[in-house]
Amino acid sequence: MGGSGSDDNAPFLKKPISEETLKLLFDVSNSNNLENSLEILIQTSKSSSGRSNLASKTILPSILNILQSQTSLLDHHILSLCFKLLRNLCAGEILNQNLFLQFHGVVTVVSTILRSEVVSDLMLVRWGLQVLANVSLAGKQHQKAIWEELFPLGFLSLARLGTKEVSDPLCIVIYVCCDGNPQWFRELYSHNASFGEDWIKLLLSRICLEESQLPVLFSKLQFKDILDCEDTKSRDDQFSSEQVFLLQILSEILNQRIGDVTISKDVALFVYGIFKKSIGVLEQAVRGKSGLPSGITAVDVLGYSLTMLRDICAHDSIRGDEEDANNVVDVLLSYSLVELLLILLGDLEPPAIIRKGIKQSDNQDGANCSSKPCPYKGFRRDIVALIGNCVHRRKHVQDEIRSRNGILLLLQQCVTDEDNPYLREWGLWCVRNILEGNEENQKVVSELQLQGSADVPEISALGLRVDIDPKTRRAKLVNVP
Numbered sequence: 001m002g003g004s005g006s007d008d009n010a011p012f013l014k015k016p017i018s019e020e021t022l023k024l025l026f027d028v029s030n031s032n033n034l035e036n037s038l039e040i041l042i043q044t045s046k047s048s049s050g051r052s053n054l055a056s057k058t059i060l061p062s063i064l065n066i067l068q069s070q071t072s073l074l075d076h077h078i079l080s081l082c083f084k085l086l087r088n089l090c091a092g093e094i095l096n097q098n099l100f101l102q103f104h105g106v107v108t109v110v111s112t113i114l115r116s117e118v119v120s121d122l123m124l125v126r127w128g129l130q131v132l133a134n135v136s137l138a139g140k141q142h143q144k145a146i147w148e149e150l151f152p153l154g155f156l157s158l159a160r161l162g163t164k165e166v167s168d169p170l171c172i173v174i175y176v177c178c179d180g181n182p183q184w185f186r187e188l189y190s191h192n193a194s195f196g197e198d199w200i201k202l203l204l205s206r207i208c209l210e211e212s213q214l215p216v217l218f219s220k221l222q223f224k225d226i227l228d229c230e231d232t233k234s235r236d237d238q239f240s241s242e243q244v245f246l247l248q249i250l251s252e253i254l255n256q257r258i259g260d261v262t263i264s265k266d267v268a269l270f271v272y273g274i275f276k277k278s279i280g281v282l283e284q285a286v287r288g289k290s291g292l293p294s295g296i297t298a299v300d301v302l303g304y305s306l307t308m309l310r311d312i313c314a315h316d317s318i319r320g321d322e323e324d325a326n327n328v329v330d331v332l333l334s335y336s337l338v339e340l341l342l343i344l345l346g347d348l349e350p351p352a353i354i355r356k357g358i359k360q361s362d363n364q365d366g367a368n369c370s371s372k373p374c375p376y377k378g379f380r381r382d383i384v385a386l387i388g389n390c391v392h393r394r395k396h397v398q399d400e401i402r403s404r405n406g407i408l409l410l411l412q413q414c415v416t417d418e419d420n421p422y423l424r425e426w427g428l429w430c431v432r433n434i435l436e437g438n439e440e441n442q443k444v445v446s447e448l449q450l451q452g453s454a455d456v457p458e459i460s461a462l463g464l465r466v467d468i469d470p471k472t473r474r475a476k477l478v479n480v481p
Helices: 009-014 019-029 034-043 046-056 058-068 075-089 095-100 106-113 120-134 140-150 153-159 164-178 184-197 200-210 214-219 239-255 265-283 298-310 315-319 324-334 337-347 379-392 395-403 409-412 423-435 440-448
Strands: 464-466 477-479
Touching: 019 034, 019 058, 034 046, 034 075, 046 058, 046 095, 046 184, 046 379, 058 075, 058 106, 058 140, 075 120, 075 265, 095 106, 095 120, 095 409, 106 140, 106 153, 120 140, 120 164, 140 164, 153 164, 153 423, 164 184, 164 200, 200 214, 200 239, 214 239, 239 298, 265 298, 265 337, 298 324, 298 379, 315 337, 324 337, 324 379, 337 379, 337 395, 337 409, 379 395, 379 423, 379 464, 395 423, 395 440, 409 423, 409 440, 423 440, 440 464
Parallel strands: none
Antiparallel strands: 464 477
């Protein structure tokens, strides 16, 4: 059978391993048994000096030779030992990483083993993916070889296993391959649509949100100084189309999985930083003709970061989580989120129905010359929705809105607006949250009516009135029949 020195190894072999391969392994490990030899070498390869020493003895090609000889159900233990050893050998050792590619078809062999129907051991798959992850770290040539072998069907078949043991190293492989090759993200997403599955979203959710790697990945896609929270003028080329694409996917993930994804404070603040960096585009914005994506890079970054913040702040109202979710929202609030949103909302031209009711001698269309248009359809709605989520069951935010004279401004959003679908519904939600359990705010709204504010176009166009409960003297907002 090829001079293994023991019949104990016969069941593991599809074909005899070369005498040269076994002799090298046995000599280096000072053993005469394949299993023992692999276990000894695994221990040796745990240190950088051990990996370097084994690289000089070209052990890796011998392990690859063994992999090409394994196939049956009885092979699992030997395969596991080989994958563990390869994983260690390729951990930061460039010589071994390069040897991995020099042997034609090796990536194919590993991929074939991982995707084989006879492989039911998830830990075996995990170790095999860890091998590829370590090899991918060597550079673009290595990433290209892995990508061309596994994309798309290989990634898909592995992702379908649906376990943390597999998805964690699979995320690393995909992340490293796409790092510096952002066009591959588009390939991933396009195939995700054709397969009709959400596995790519699940992977990106784990990488960017659950593992909080969004700052690292976003910065790799050609954006600088994202953690600087100072307002800056935004150029359209300040962001890349790849960054827009990533934010679009993450925005969809958050919207579809509200209550399921836990967002860290760091990720939430990072998204807020993106939003603040992008608001400079409003200085040159024109009225948007469509919703997201608008086709304008900076506008889309603005919109997707805003919708992500909206859904991050919606988690507590969906989940009723008084600890984690509230902590994240409160951290955002401590960075003057509501103040910024009220300023942005106040700077926008009024909704169309209110613009038509405002008569100004120098501006017949009802818009102030200094007011800004919505850069995409839905921008106003998304701001109002975010404010509504922030103020939900938070008295200090209710009071802040009142102190900043924001109540009337938000009342003006309770209208139908063709440029902002569902603005009225979100406006009512926001106003309800502002008034709920807050007598001071209820009094402000009632006084707007009692003082004749109902004659002001901004109020009469609302289709609302304030009723005062004769017993409790508390105000409530109701629809006019």
